[in-house]
Amino acid sequence: MANAGSSRQAAWEFYGTELKNRREAAKMTQQELGRKVFVSGGYIGQFEQAIRKPQLDVAARIDEVLQTDGFFERMCRQLINKSPYAEYFAAAAELESLATAICDFAPAIVPGLLQTAPYARAVILASNPFAADDQIEEKVVARMERARLLKDPATPEYWVILHEHVLRPPTGGPAVMAEQLDHVAALAHRRRALVQVLPAAAGAHPLMGRMLTLMEFEDAPPTAYTEAVYSGNLLDDPALVKRVRAAYDLLRASALAPEASLTLIESAAEDHRRCASTS
Template sequence: MANGSRQAAWEFFGTELKRHREEAGLTQAELGYRVFVSGGYIGQFEQAIRRPQLDAAQRIDEVLQTDGFFERTWRKLIDDKRYADYFTEVVELERTATKICTFAPTLVPGLLQTAPYTRAVMLAGNPLIADEHIEEKTSARRERAQILGDATRPVYWVILHEHVLRIPVGDAATMAKQLDHIARMVRQRQVLVQVLPYSVGAYPLMGRMVQLMEFEEAPPTAYTEAVYSGNLLDDPALVKRVQEAYDLLRAAALPAEASLALIESAAEDHRRCGSTT
C-alpha cells in the first residue's frame, strides 16, 4: 500500500471512530477513560495523527460495540506478513517519524543492512530457511530503508556498539561491504552514526536494542526488542527514561569523526582477513 493510500485509510479509521463515538454519546475524554488512554490520544486517532495499538483498537470495539470493526481495520492496515507480528506497527511508525534514534548492541540495524548481511542474519537464525523466504525478508528490509532516501526522510541517529563492527556476520567480504555501506551513508549525510567502544565497559541498556521515534504532531515512542518479541512503549514516563538512557549512551560514544574512522578501519580489517583466507 502506498504511503498516500495508507494515510487515507487511517483517516477513514479516524472518521469512523469519531462517528461511532459521537453516536454513543461519548466525549473523547470519556472514551479514552474506558479504553485506558488519554482523551488527547483519542483525538489523535480520529485525526489520523497517531495509530492506536492493537489492544486499544480491541477495547474501542468493546466500548463502542462495533463487532470487531476497528480490530479488523487495524489488522488490515498494520499487518504485513513480511515482518514479525510484534514489529509490524514499528514499521508503520517509521514511515511517519521525523526522528529515529537507535542503539544497536549486536547487529547492524535493519534500516542500514545490506542484502548480503540480511541474508547471513536470516541463515544464522534458521539454517533450513527457504530461499524465497530469505528474499522476501531481504526485500522488506530494503523497502523499509527507502525512508532514508525520501525528501522528507527522518533524522536518523544510530549508536553502534563496537561489537557490531567486529563480530563477523557472513564472510569477510560481506562484513567489509556492510561497513562500507554505513560509512558511505554517513559521508552522504543520510545518517548520524556514533560507535560505543569496548573501552567504555559497562553502559546503560546493557545488551538491549532500543529505538526511539519522534513525530510531528504525536508524542514520542520507544521500541525495545527481546527474544522473538518486542515491546512498543508510549507511556511518557517510560519513554523519558529510555531517552535519558540513550542520552547517556550518546555521551559515552565516540564523536562522529572518530566513529567513522573506526568503522572504516574495521572494514579494512575484515577485508584484510578475507584476503588471507
C-alpha cells in the first residue's frame, strides 16, 4: 500500500509538471489559466506542485483551454481509478494525507480514521454484501492505511464529533462494537484525538444526517468534504467553507465536553461488552 501511495504521488507530480509545461508553452500565467477554467491562479499553482488534485471537470476545462486533446482528463481518470478508494472519495483521501488539521462530524458510523479492522469490515460488508472476501479485505486494508495518519504523534490535529447514535448500534456485533469504542477512548486518552459526543437529546442541529470533514493545510486554503449515499462533494470555495465551518462550530457548542463525552463512550463500550458476554 505504501508503494502504491508513493507511485500515485509521483504520477500526480508528473501531472503537475506537464500542466506547468503546457501552460508555459501556451504563454499563460497561472492566474490567466485559472480565470479560464474557473479556479484561482493559486489553485493552478497547487495543481502544478501536486499539493491539490484537480477534479475531473476542472481537468476537462484545462484540456479545452490548453488544447491538449483530453490528456489531463484521461490522466486524472486513470489516477482516480487506481486509487483504493471510491471515485467520489479519492480526491478527499489524497487531501486528508496532506492536512495539518482535520475536523470530522459523524452522524451514523465511526469515521474511517478511527475505525478498527473488525468494525471497518462489518461496515464495508454491509455496503457490499455480494463482494468476494479478497475485495472486502482490500477495502479494509485501505481504510487501515488511512487510519495510520493518527499514529503520528503530532499531525494532523484531529477533532471529531460523534452523534450519540454512532455509539448505540452493535455494528459487527457487541464485541466488535465494544472494541471499537475502546479504541476511540484510547485515542482520546492519549490526546491523539479530541472527541466530543453530540447527545441525542440535543435535538435538531445544522448538519442533520450529514457527514462532514473539514481540512486545513500549511500552504493551501481549507477544504470541506460532505458525503451522501455513494456520492461525495469536495468544497473549496472560501465563502462556502466558511459557512460550513460555522455550522461545525454550532455543533461544538451543542456537544458534550470532552470529559463527559469520554465517560459516555466508555459507558457505551461497557454496555456492548455486557451484551457480548451474555450472548
